[in-house]
Amino acid sequence: MGETPGSTRAGGLTYADSGVSIEAGDEAVRRIQQHIRRTQGPRVIDNPGGFAGLFRLDFNEQLFRRNYRDPVLVACTDGVGTKVLLAIEMGVHDTVGVDLVAMSVNDLIVQGAEPLLFLDYIGIYRVDPALVERLVAGVARGCEIAGCALVGGETAEMPDVYKPGDYDLAGFAVGVVELSRAMDTARVEPGDVVLGLESDGVHSNGYTLVRKIVATRKLKLGQIYPELDAERTLGEVLLTPTRIYCQPVVRAQRAYKVKKVVSGMAHITGGGIAGNLVRSLHPGVDAVIDWDAWETPAVFRFLAERGGVEEAEMRRVFNMGIGYCLIVRPTFAEAIKRRLARMGERVHVIGKIAKGKGRVTDKKRGR
């Protein structure tokens, strides 16, 4: 290579001097290959050295073309919020990747779509290959549960943005739905039944409040609180990964190809049951929720009591035990409920659709 003025100057800077380690990045890439590969079926095209993930829509004898006359791509992005800080504090990095996948793919299936592929972005203080491997292993595990391929990702080392040991995660999911089967609020009718699928705890929303309660009430993440859980520490309970509803929800709908038995769905995230279910309603109907139809899990009772958080605020912030809702035709409600239960879901009839004004209301009691 040629020489230019300054190239031999004493005290010259190199990229390594500036704090970015290319070797650590390469090692991280090597380590995560095995995890990525677990998620990739025959529709993923090998692209060694490339910066893009390639995914064949129409693999396997024009199956795609037979199933999709008018395919609509559905794309979602989300992070896991400050749940990452809990993971960092506890030094447990294996499961936030599952949360990351869950947050995007659960949003995606709400549109009636099936997830196809996923990518992750990790912004991090310093590329520690073992840490990055654990994060991506979690992402890959989430993709396996969701049934989508992890086709790419980016790990950005930014020591001036993140604090030592810190990182942030962003996830991105793409799915496909046939246009005529895409969810449409117009489909929801009075008489429809609201099925609630149980959550696996706090999932990935409300952690700024959770962490505030832990800090101000001087709770110990490493301690077992018997009223919360007999065997797991508070930290372990709080880090439980977000439940991924893709396989049961997609399969339950596939069972009814012609009849549209599901009229709306909701992934319960920030805003709680009411704040999310309302998005699936049109202005002519209300969803009336029976809050006694399921038992509020111990973790929410614990947080409310220890934090002195009002019930209304709890319901605005947390899923309160219901992570995903399906609005279904009444004649099929029992069959769908049984079908979902066979696939491992704990399902409750938590409400019904009535004539209304596009609101989520509470069932009146004691009359």
Next chain:
Amino acid sequence: MGETPGSTRAGGLTYADSGVSIEAGDEAVRRIQQHIRRTQGPRVIDNPGGFAGLFRLDFNEQLFRRNYRDPVLVACTDGVGTKVLLAIEMGVHDTVGVDLVAMSVNDLIVQGAEPLLFLDYIGIYRVDPALVERLVAGVARGCEIAGCALVGGETAEMPDVYKPGDYDLAGFAVGVVELSRAMDTARVEPGDVVLGLESDGVHSNGYTLVRKIVATRKLKLGQIYPELDAERTLGEVLLTPTRIYCQPVVRAQRAYKVKKVVSGMAHITGGGIAGNLVRSLHPGVDAVIDWDAWETPAVFRFLAERGGVEEAEMRRVFNMGIGYCLIVRPTFAEAIKRRLARMGERVHVIGKIAKGKGRVTDKKRGR
């Protein structure tokens, strides 16, 4: 709503107490609507209140089906690295969104794909609606230049992860390519010509080194250095957005539907020309680069001199004036060069393909 123990307890916490402002988030969402809408053509399906972007593949009389017999989705993710810190330091937030789009879509077209849709993730200390609007306006501008739809995004307020005023950005792009037209390193042949498209400066790689040079050499971002630029300050020069090559590159290939005149491409990012061009080669060919074929832009000469950075290191870290490469058949090289020039690109013949070992080498001089 029902009451539970603790709901009226004095000193109870709410989500607002914990530092997350839902109102600011809502205002940010309102402000960015106009920018998002500018990017959305008729293929985007309105999804008010939804968390997912919907994009019709087959809009307009089965055009998609006619053009794609075996469609392959191409997906990329990237951030803009520590260029965000430069933007934050200068208080100029309008253009890093363009960089964000550029980093992903330029990777995507390397596969032969045309970009369809984009999503952004903003992790931020505090949701300042005006700041978020400026960031998303830049993303929308980038999407307009790239010709893709901004179908969604996420702004995550995380005061415990980011420092006051700080943010990080991640971008996700999805495109489509017909399987038989997807780039394949096997296509590259000895005799092919390497065309280099000029960059618009440093683009979005190497900013950790750039900032180190600025800091250790006590350079002033607000100062004009005549040897660098007669009118723009150092900071303005360094913040110049990454050039987006989508429209010219996609159109140049469309002009040759049957003949495959482009045998490989490379987006020049971290690793420089050699580190990126090498990914488009198979083990039987070398790319021989003539480093005298174009003039190194002033910004790279300035950084090398002020920082005392060796030429070899400069070439490993920076694009050195060439932001995108096309490897083309020799008989079409002049025609493609002219076609790209008509679309506003400054194009140089910067090398050629020879029998070799899958390496990028330098043309020998003076013999």
